[in-house]
Amino acid sequence: MPVVENKGLKWLVRKVKGIRGQLEMKMVFKPSFNFARDKHQLKKTEYGYNIQSGSLNLDLISKSPLVVVDNEYGGQIESSFLIKENDIVVFIMKETFDSIEIIPKHLYRLPEDTEKLENEAFISTIFYWQKWLEKCTYKGRWREIVERSALALKLMTFEPTGAIIASPTCSLPEGIGGQRNWDYRYCWLRDCSFSVYGLIRIGFTEEAHNFMRFLEQRCADAVYDDPNRMPLRIMYSIHGESNIPEIELNHLSGYRDSKPVRIGNDAVNQVQMDIFGELMDSIYLSNKYGSLVSYDFWLHIRNMIDWVAENYHWKDEGIWEVRSGKQHFVYSKIMCWVALDRGLRLADRRSFPAPREKWTKARDTLYEEIQQKGYDKEMHSFTQYYGGKSLDASTLIMSLVFFMAPSDPRNINTLKAILKPPEEGGLVANSLVFRYNLQHAQDGLDGEEGTFNICTFWLIEGLTRAGKYNKEFLVKARLIFDEMLGYANHLGLFSEELGIGGESLGNFPQAFTHLSLISAAFNLDRVLSGKSNTNA
Known part of the structure; x- marks a missing residue:
């Protein structure tokens, strides 16, 4: 996916190079527009084929001979060729109307010398990404995997608006053959906010600033006159739209027969109160590290914090977007506390006008409520929701957002409870963590x-912070982190989940995973190196 003169092209390039000997090869180009719901037309051009479907117009160009083979969608394009040592064969798919004016003038004869063009574009692309990575301030033990994670997050950023998507894929199953197949090609405010934290931590403040532009516009568009919905949606399209209907594509079999295949996401209509905490944490950090909040933005923030102070008692569907009904989820309550706390901190840091007494009372009242209703004294741990009897890994966030001191007995007890294997009521199996135990916590799905x-990675960071007071936890954090890195693929990328055999599950790559990897690596390295504390 080439970048030339710092501008991304809407191209996809495939290159085959012969290393030794020779080999018969075949390229197949099988376009399926609109998720195989629309047909297309193929038209021969001087250097390849034009492919058109509705308003979409593509060109496939190559010096290798191309032939059309009929299929149900309007035909596919194939090319058979013999690749010998040092031979190069290049295929370029591009938008027909994508301008080539940014290509150096001596390469304007694009179709006539695809190999030369590919080489120039490849060199330019490598230079762009190497220069971007020079901004990374992380020089710790796990530099390579941290940089790969940063690259993944950058590639999931939409530059025109600053939006960051949760994943570039949709409907890859969380369980092979199951129905947990979701579309993650959207900007979840939660995921984006955590991504900002991860990028800021290692020096990429420009991306954080760009997301703040996106977030400021969403806050400006917030609706406060509907008593039955939150002022913000939990997710938006990369253009800031919130109309994201969920559709099942029954004509597709799905990955390894995992049905239904879904596009769009009905979770956009859910109540997830935690998003305000993640937003305020990212705004506070962004302001702290260079992207100062303007007065107009503050007015929108103040309205939002006011709303949280008055409505934090709402039940919701929680971070895991359950479809089994609303609860008082402990994670959501903690993040509402974070929203109030960071609002107060930002107001004091910038001397902004704010109803401090109202916010302080709400924050402190909520803190006491979480401690009284979210902690089960018989289980010696925080639970998934008020009155519940099941664990939830999202409560690991407590020490990460400074809701609890890492050394607090309640935090330590929760860590110990989660560390137990599932058959003993815990959530950890071979160093890997389930978000909750499906035997004890129903989410409305089969x-x-x-x-x-x-x-x-949250467990690793939680153990790291507690490890300052208990060296056994620190040793465990290091071992789990090193073991976890072994589950990355050959490009250092992670999906959303891992299966029982270590296989990737869910959408891929997953921003949530890579941002938490960055944070865990950053803090674990600092503690192991004996540097300043993890509160920085």
């Missing part, structure tokens, strides 16, 4: 799922 990668 089927099983794997361990959640973000939860594993």
Whole structure:
């Protein structure tokens, strides 16, 4: 996916190079527009084929001979060729009307010398990404995997608006053959906010600033006159739209027969109160590290914090977007506390006008409520929701957002409870963490799922912070982190979940996983190196 003169092209390039000997090869180009719901037309051009379907117009160009083979969608394009040592064969798919004016003038004869063009574009692309990575301030033990994670997050950023998507894929199953198949090609405010934290931590403040632009516009568009919905949606399209209907594509079999295949996501209509905490934490950090909040933005923030102070008692569907009904989820309550706390901190840091007494009272009242209703003294741990009897890995966030001191006995007890294997009531199996135990916590869906990668990295960071006071926890955090890195693919990328055999499950790559990896690596390295504390 080439970048030339710092501008991304809407191209996809495939290159085959002969290393030794020779080999008969075949390229198949099988376009399926609109999720195989629309047909297309193929038209021969001087250097390849034009492919058109509705308003979409593509070109496939190559010096290798191309032939059309009929299929149900309007035909596919194939090319058979013999690749010999040092031979190069290049195929370029591009938008027909994508301008080539940014290509150096000596390469304007694009179709006539695809190999030369590909080489120039490849060199330019490598240079762009190497230069971007030079901004990374992380020089710790796990530099390579941290940089790969940063690259993944950058590639999931939509530059025109600053939006960051949760994943570039849709409907990859959380359980093979099951129905937990979701579309993650959207900007979840929660995921984006955590991504901002991860990027800021290692020096990429420009991306954080761009997301703040996106977030400021969403806050400006917030609706406060509907008593039955939150002022913000939990997710938006990369353009800021909130109309994201969920549709099942019954004509597709899905990955390894995992049905239904879904596009769009009905979770957009859910109540998830935690998003305000993640938003305020990212705004506070962004303001702290260079992207100062303007007065107009503050007015929108103040309205939002006011709403949280008055409505934090709402039940919701929680971070895991359950479809089994609303509860007083402990994670959501903690993040509402974070929203109030960071609102107060930002107001004091910038001397902004704010109803401090109202916010302080709400924050402190909520803190006491969470301690009284969210902690089960018989289980010696925080639970998934008020009055519940099941664990939830999302409560690992407590020490990460400074809701609880890492050394607090309640935090330590919760860590110990989660560390137990599922058959003993815990959530950890072979160092991997389930988000909750489906035997004890129903989410309204059939089927099983794997361990959640973000939860594993949250556990690592939670153990790291507690490890300052208990060296046994620190040793365990290091061992789990090193073991976890072994589950990355050959490009250092992670999916959403891991299956029982270590296979990737869920959408891929997953921003949530990579941002939590960055945070865990950053804090674990600092503690192991004896540097300043993890509160920085």
